[in-house]
Amino acid sequence: MSDDFTRFTGTSTYLTSEALESAVNCALALEKPLLVRGEPGTGKTLLAEALAAGMDLELIRWGVKSSTRAQDGLYVYDTVQRLYDSRFGDKDVNDVSAYIKLGPMGQAFSRDGRVVLLIDEIDKADIEFPNDLLNELDRMRFWVDETQQEVAAKVRPIVIITSNAEKELPDAFLRRCVFHFIDFPSQDLMKRIVAVHHPRIEETLVDQAIETFYELRSMKRIRKHPSTSELIDWIAVLKRAGVADVRLDKNLPFLGTLLKKEQDLVAFADQLAGGRRWRS
Template sequence: MTQASPPARFKGTDSYLTHEGLQAAVNCALTLQRPLLVKGEPGTGKTLLAEAITQTLGLKLLTWHVKSTTRAQDGLYVYDTVQRLYDSRFGDGDVRDIRRYIRMGPLGEAFSSPERVVLLIDEVDKADLEFPNDLLHELDRMRFRITETNDEVAAKHRPIVVITSNNEKELPDAFLRRCVFHFIDFPDADLMRRIVDVHHPGLDTALAEQALKVFYELRGFTRLRKRPSTSELIDWIAVLKAQGVQDVKLDENVPFLGALLKKEQDLVAVAEAFGRGRRSRA
């Protein structure tokens, strides 16, 4: 396996604004060549971080979306027995060549790539408890054998691995010990103003300040089951602009509230907060 030369320092991008703590965590992971584990509530930019790293370093991005049924083996390769059976029945292709039916998973692609890549393993906490340790075992070995063909795949370059978690379950200590960790705090008002300016350049200052005030007031509601995230704020402002809304405030007539709140219970909670006993206009 080729040892990668020290990569360029990560400082965020024009569209992914960050802060010193997150930059330090990314650069630490790049230096140590260890997986970067990022946690934080939905909408804090965990997934987009991998894209920003990819853009900064000029590398290819591979994405592995973890599900409850995901196993580490799935990331290496799968043997497509269904396609082979189909071909044997209908005579499409040489079924004796098993290599035709080996499909590389995201880990397999990363290991077999002739160039270094960024590998995003998204929402690792969705899988069972054994998955994280099995995953790091494969990342440590950086090689695997395809049982059906006895071929060995050995990594030429160690991928840059970004692992995200929504903090829905505890991860094993052994897994945590072998990662660089960072918790992405929700953006404060100053950073959020910069984020809004990136997505909505030239936005009327008064509307921007009013929208941010409503947004953070809503996030302060203790009864909300799902607080609005950054992406929902960006979408809400886009609707306000498109509809020519010039003035917003948190009352029973918040315009297009359904762009911010996505649960019926939360809409009811906001309506009841103003003594109306009904949902705000969405």
């Protein structure tokens, strides 16, 4: 193991698995982007934060939206500002570089030290978006046409890319990344996660709630599975309402906290009314 390479083993508040550590360390050592996929609520975004905190590096965040273009991440040329300034003559409009605003990726490249660049929810953008970034991610440099200057990374940033398990990404893009799929937490791990959020709560209620939650998740007809954050909310509501015990039946208290789609509520009611094993 080379000495210039720092290993990642999670932080006190971010629990990792052997598989995740291995993937992170591969990405660090091979200087490749790490693509993290997984259901919402499995801590994809938190990974980048934990990595930055654990290695004491700056985190630069690029939240991708449906309207985001690859160019936005590199730089934006503020033509309107320049035109306005040209009217009044109080600024030097000949200096084009003053009107070049670096995007998150441009900022990451121009820092002196190593940074963590998080490209969050890449699947939200247009289908061609990842392909448009290939070159920049490979070479960690790009050309600013307006100033005829190159922005090149002095130290290659650590790139973490997250994606929900929904849209397929292009092959050429995938081949350049180290890939890791974050599993949904096991019941044991979930218990520890819940304990972090609700430290003082009766254990039997937590056990029952978690049990019910996983049973609900295993129902095939439910489309939008409840995630960790919904479980945390649900337990908070149960505690507030003073519910003593829960089990999976058709009068499950505060079901709306867990299932948000009307068709899922219908599917839930159908399944429990359909003479299944829960109807004793």
